[in-house]
Amino acid sequence: MIVRPHLHWFRLLFVWRGSVLPYIATRLLLVLAVSVASVLSLDWWMNAHAASALSIPPFTLMGVALAIFLGFRNSVSYERYWEARKQWGALLIAARSLTREIASFAPPEIELQQRVARMLAAFAYALKHQLRRTDPRADLACRLDPALVEHVCAARFPPAVLLLALGRELAAAQRNGAISDLQLLAMDRNLNLLTEASGACERIANTPIPYTYRVLMNRTVMVYCLLLPVGLSTSIGWLTAVVAPFIAYTFLALDVIGEQIEEPFGTEPNDLALASMCHGIEASVCELVGETPRSAAPAVVDYVVT
Structure with missing residues (x-):
């Protein structure tokens, strides 16, 4: 995720880090080359094939239709991104609530409270690694504990196994009299919320936008x-070398942004900062029970935090 202060509008014109220019620079250079070639060959083309010369009106209609398709695709991609962020927000709320309950219901059980906090932090990190397919x-x-690790x-779904272990930990506390049946029931609701959040994140990660749709766009x-410079050159001449790459930048940038945010759990600059979110969850639950977080806040490198 890109984290940087708000810049003046003039400085935003020259921002490189955090923009999509590095991803589309080669294609923009290709459009520029086609623009120059179109202008240089304009006289020959008009003399030899004047009847088949392109003009601006067809590209205007095509551009409107293409903008609508890109807008729809980006809306779908951002909906996936925003839903993923909401699920991690729900995970934070459920983890805090569960920690608050165990600290309130069993105040003498300091070791149990801290163990639950560590397991909740481990659950967040396990979910992060499952979504990113890392170890x-x-x-x-x-x-x-080493045995639990x-x-x-060894499990196929580590977050689910961790929630099972956490549920057994709370059930053992109930059998030992540390918490009552009703208190266990209240905490089980938050365990269910954690299960729902992790399941929703898995659904997003395992159900990408159909590949054929991406190929079509x-x-x-x-x-x-690439065809746009051919049509513009007959109307604006050498200005084609300026106008065509600018229009191409708009469409290509929208296409790349849609590709990046449709997979919100990756490690690209515009993806969710899962490592930072995991640290936030751990710091939050550990603070409630007096436990020391095992991680430090991820460093911001070139205005990007992962």
Whole structure:
């Protein structure tokens, strides 16, 4: 996720880090080359094939239709991004509520409270690694017992196994008289909320936008941007080398932004800062029970935090 202060509008014109220019620079150079070639060959084309010369009106109609399709695709992508952010917000709320309940219902059980806080932090990190398809062992080893770490890492769905272990921990506390049946029921509701949040995140991660739709948008945008200089050159001449790349920048940038935010759990600059969110959850629950967080806040590198 990009984290940087608000800039003056003039400075925003020259921002490189955090924009999509690095991803589309090669394609913009290609559009510029086609623009120059179109203007240089204009006289020959008009003399040899005047009847088939392109003009601006067809590209105006095509541009409107393409803008509508890109807008729809970006809306769908942002909806996935925003839903993912809401689920992690719900996860934070449920983790805080569960920690508050165990601290309120069993004040003498300090060790139990801190163990629950560590397990909740481990759950957040396990979910992060599952969504990013990375190894959770290092983040779990500093928060859980070795036997539980091995059991969780051997599972196909580590977050679900951790919630099962946490549920058994609370059930054992109820059998030992540390909490009552009604208190266990209240805490179980938050465990269910954690399960729902993790399941929703898995649904988003495992159900991408159909690949054929992505191929269609990419081809349409690229063909439109390459044909546009041919139509503009007959009307505005050398200004084509300025106008065509600018229009191409708009369409190509929208296409790339849609691709980036449709997978919100990745590590690209515009994806969710899952490591920072995990640290926030851990710091929040540990503070409630007097436990020391096992992680430090992720550093911001080139205005990007992961």
